[in-house]
Amino acid sequence: MTFELHPRLAADSLHLGDLPLCQLRLMNDQRFYWLLLIPRLADAIEVTDLNEQQYVQMWQEVRQLAEVIKPLTSADKLNVATLGNMVPQLHLHLIARFKSDAAWPGPIWGVGSAEHYTDADISQLKSALQQACDHLPIHWV
Amino acid sequence: MTFELHPRLAADSLHLGDLPLCQLRLMNDQRFYWLLLIPRLADAIEVTDLNEQQYVQMWQEVRQLAEVIKPLTSADKLNVATLGNMVPQLHLHLIARFKSDAAWPGPIWGVGSAEHYTDADISQLKSALQQACDHLPIHWV
Structure with a gap:
């Protein structure tokens, strides 16, 4: 079996690059600075499925x-989570939260509807992230 | 500085025991099988505050x-998360989720009101957990 991204994750987010284990994606919702990390493993659902x-x-x-x-986003708080109640494929949420964001202080899942980025916004976000990550072994796509 | 549990966590949950690093607590809400792990460190807020x-x-x-x-709960899915938007002290949620639970498939935070356990229920839950954890270095209280 090889890794295949769940179609729901593929539809909702954009592929930014690859870390040694995880695919790095950006949720296509400009209301939040919301990254996904998805281990490139077949059939991983729970964190305990990893060796x-x-x-x-x-x-x-x-x-x-x-x-x-x-520091890049000056976030008020980071949220780190893996739920997987809707999409079983193991995926981690890493979200920079702000007191001014659309869901604060609640969790972001299921709040309103995604507002997509423009191509220019994605380009700019990605370029800033890429620069801030230049010490990390990320293969950008 | 020494570790001091945030009063909100103290009020909402029950101290079960201590792992080498984390205090293990049970959210006092019988609608969910909801554990908290709180590193016994002063001033930890973000996961990146840990060495x-x-x-x-x-x-x-x-x-x-x-x-x-x-396996103990036969959960449909585990949820693992650290948010901290309301209580800054670093704490991890480890929740056994069920398709039949009060919040499925959404996240559990902020859903309805907590329903407290009875003393007998806590006793039973703790005893089953304790038995299932007998290979782990947990100091039960």
Whole structure:
């Protein structure tokens, strides 16, 4: 079995690049600074489906990105979560939250409707993220 | 500075025991099987406030408990999250979710009002958890 991205994740988010284990994606919703990390593994649903090495690596990738986006975005708080009640494929949410955002202080899932980025906005966000991550082993696409 | 539990967490949950790094608590809401892990560290807010060793240890403790409660509860899905938009003190949610629960498939935060356990229910839940965790270094209180 090989990794295949769940069609719902493919539809809702944009592929930014690849870390050693996870595919890095941006939720296509400009109301939030909302990244997804998806381990490129077949059939992973629960975090406990990863072996020890993959598990440590996944959280390491979360940490590396968290350390970048907190100062990059000046977020008030980071939210880190894996729920998977709707899309079973294991995926992690890493979200920079702001006291001024559309869901604060509640969680963001299921709040209103996504507002898509423009191409120019995506370009700009990606370029800033790429620059801030230049010390990380990310293959940008 | 020493660790002091945030009063809101103290009020909403019950102290079950202590892992090497985290205090283990049960949200006092019988609608959900909802555990909290709180690193016993002063001033930790973001996951990135932990040093490398603490960070790995925290996720290790999550994994150990996740491996226990999934089969113990026959949960349909585990939810793992740290939000902290309301209570800044770093705390992790580990929740056994069921297709039949009061919030499925949405997240559980902010859904309705907590329904407290009876003393007998807590006793029973704790005893079953304790037995299932007998291979783990948990100091039960």
